[in-house]
Amino acid sequence: MRQLLPDPAAEVDLAAVYGGARRVGSGGRPWVAANVVASLDGSAVVGGRTAGLSSPADRELFDLLRSLADVVLVGAATVRVEGYGPARGADGPPIAVVSRSLALDWDGPLFTAARAPTVVITCAAADPVLRQRAEDAAEVVVAGEERVDVARAIAELGRRGARTLLCEGGPCLLGEVVATGDLDEMCITVAPLAVGGSGPRVAVGPAPVEALAFRLVSMLEDGHSLFLRYLRQH
Ligand SMILES: NC(=O)c1ccc[n+]([C@@H]2O[C@H](COP(=O)([O-])OP(=O)(O)OC[C@H]3O[C@@H](n4cnc5c(N)ncnc54)[C@H](OP(=O)(O)O)[C@@H]3O)[C@@H](O)[C@H]2O)c1
Numbered sequence: 001m002r003q004l005l006p007d008p009a010a011e012v013d014l015a016a017v018y019g020g021a022r023r024v025g026s027g028g029r030p031w032v033a034a035n036v037v038a039s040l041d042g043s044a045v046v047g048g049r050t051a052g053l054s055s056p057a058d059r060e061l062f063d064l065l066r067s068l069a070d071v072v073l074v075g076a077a078t079v080r081v082e083g084y085g086p087a088r089g090a091d092g093p094p095i096a097v098v099s100r101s102l103a104l105d106w107d108g109p110l111f112t113a114a115r116a117p118t119v120v121i122t123c124a125a126a127d128p129v130l131r132q133r134a135e136d137a138a139e140v141v142v143a144g145e146e147r148v149d150v151a152r153a154i155a156e157l158g159r160r161g162a163r164t165l166l167c168e169g170g171p172c173l174l175g176e177v178v179a180t181g182d183l184d185e186m187c188i189t190v191a192p193l194a195v196g197g198s199g200p201r202v203a204v205g206p207a208p209v210e211a212l213a214f215r216l217v218s219m220l221e222d223g224h225s226l227f228l229r230y231l232r233q234h
Pocket of ligand 1: 035036037038043045047049051074076077078079099101123147168169170171173202
């Protein structure tokens with residue numbers, strides 16, 4: 001992987017580029033970062049999944065960003081489609097799944113093989129039987145009535161000790177994170193593919209009161225993919 005910005009360099013130490021930053025969320029809430037991948041024509045999926053957009057370098061960055069997070073926040077549809085298990089490694093952070101339906105595979109590795117217990121973030125209107133099933137398999141956070149109030153969920157994870165959250169999508173959940181205005185860092189891989197189709201953008205759904213402005217802090221390249229890291233410009 002080579003660095004194009006801030007200073008061109010033939011070889012980079014990913015951990016130094018991404019890990020050197022001081023991540024402190026504002027107003028006592030955790031720092032909220034997102035890591036996503038998109039095609040050149042703006043799609044978050046190819047054939048309904050992310051694998052075709054990713055690359056070995058992208059997966060290396062994916063793992064590194066996880067290692068820097070206290071909690072990985074992800075939408076239930078991504079867990080179902082991508083077959084999420086626990087984060088790898090001894091310091092793999094817990095996964096926090098946002099779900100109202102609680103239609104999750106409670107016997108799968110995400111709930112049976114996680115070193116750090118998986119968190120399920122749901123709302124008061126969730127089915128009580130499935131809520132009990134969730135309580136048996138995971139740590140449950142209730143944030144919101146009819147739907148999860150994502151800003152409340154972020155604050156609640158902070159109260160439980162998380163200082164850095166990493167949202168891995170999918171587009172519906174990231175859209176809600178964007179709408180809270182609480183997104184501090186956006187890491188996006190641009191894959192060198194035009195995929196067409198009707199896949200979503202990396203964030204869809206409600207819009208924030210004002211578009212969130214970011215500044216580019218680093219740009220890396222590997223195999224014609226770009227790895228862009230943006231920090232919020234307040
Ligand atoms: N390009 C990328 O970087 C990237 C990253 C991740 C995923 N993806 C792709 O994106 C697709 C999945 O994304 P998606 O946008 O359809 O779904 P998603 O954001 O992963 O998950 C949506 C689900 O999360 C739960 N949810 C989200 N917000 C909620 C709220 N406020 N209250 C209650 N529940 C809430 C609901 O789960 P329930 O249905 O359980 O209630 C909802 O159906 C997959 O194709 C995946 O491959 C791409």
